[in-house]
Amino acid sequence: MSIDLHTHSTASDGLVEPDDLMRLAADAGLTVVALTDHDTTAGHARAAAALPAGLTLLPGAEISCFVEVAGRSVSLHVLAYLFDATEPAFAAVRAQIREHRATRARQMVRLLATDGHQVTWERVSELAAGTVGRPHVAAAMVEAGLVPTVSAAFSREWIGTGGPYWVGKWQPDVWETLRLIRQAGGVSVFAHPFASRRGVTVGPEVIERMAGAGLTGLEVDHPDHDGDERRRLRALAADLDLVVTGSSDFHGSSKPQGLGAESTSPAAYQRLVAAACGAAPITAAA
Ligand SMILES: [Zn+2]
Numbered sequence: 001m002s003i004d005l006h007t008h009s010t011a012s013d014g015l016v017e018p019d020d021l022m023r024l025a026a027d028a029g030l031t032v033v034a035l036t037d038h039d040t041t042a043g044h045a046r047a048a049a050a051l052p053a054g055l056t057l058l059p060g061a062e063i064s065c066f067v068e069v070a071g072r073s074v075s076l077h078v079l080a081y082l083f084d085a086t087e088p089a090f091a092a093v094r095a096q097i098r099e100h101r102a103t104r105a106r107q108m109v110r111l112l113a114t115d116g117h118q119v120t121w122e123r124v125s126e127l128a129a130g131t132v133g134r135p136h137v138a139a140a141m142v143e144a145g146l147v148p149t150v151s152a153a154f155s156r157e158w159i160g161t162g163g164p165y166w167v168g169k170w171q172p173d174v175w176e177t178l179r180l181i182r183q184a185g186g187v188s189v190f191a192h193p194f195a196s197r198r199g200v201t202v203g204p205e206v207i208e209r210m211a212g213a214g215l216t217g218l219e220v221d222h223p224d225h226d227g228d229e230r231r232r233l234r235a236l237a238a239d240l241d242l243v244v245t246g247s248s249d250f251h252g253s254s255k256p257q258g259l260g261a262e263s264t265s266p267a268a269y270q271r272l273v274a275a276a277c278g279a280a281p282i283t284a285a286a
């Protein structure tokens, strides 16, 4: 069995349509694939309708949240699986995160335009097939010739944290996020906890508190974790009795990692499924 529990489609910031993603997953030899777009389940129906025989779809979402550590706010991603997508409280928070993300992108565009930079909201929303976000503003900036690359756009001189065109975001705190996932019958896995390349990370004491607040698993094997980070996370998962997952965080062909590049054991997958009651894994209709 080859199980990949973290992928993105065009319903958020992935490059591949949800139905094409299912075909790619089958071609990559996966038996289980989770679709975990940022703060949305919008791709689930199309993915489910396109499921090839022999492939199981684990419905999920990757939730943006934060935790306060020593007076400082740290952004986190929590993977939610098998929750009831219609449960109103969690659905409302996912909608709120998406709405704030779009509002924030719009504010950044307005700031750029006020300074005479040729970036329009029309173009930014065209560049985003799904949820509009900061990466789409960055792409429009590259296109307009303001910056040479997307990473230059993300610098402190532009829309990077603290930059003149940067706008802060709203997201729920991790405690509310864990409670909402649980209340909707889902299970939660802390995504790429020690991926320091992506920004500030939290220490083991926060993960221990998250375990106490209902966290089910840790994403240990992730392309952004090095060997030492994986060893430390695996030990922590064993100490706290958390499920260990491994996933590619596939976004499409622009990123180096392929589907199934990292995987989850069948036993870990079964533990996640057994702990959830909001939804069931989906298989192709016979
Ligand atoms: Zn993430």
Ligand SMILES: [Zn+2]
Residues within 6 Å of the ligand: 006, 008, 062, 249
């Ligand atoms: Zn992701």
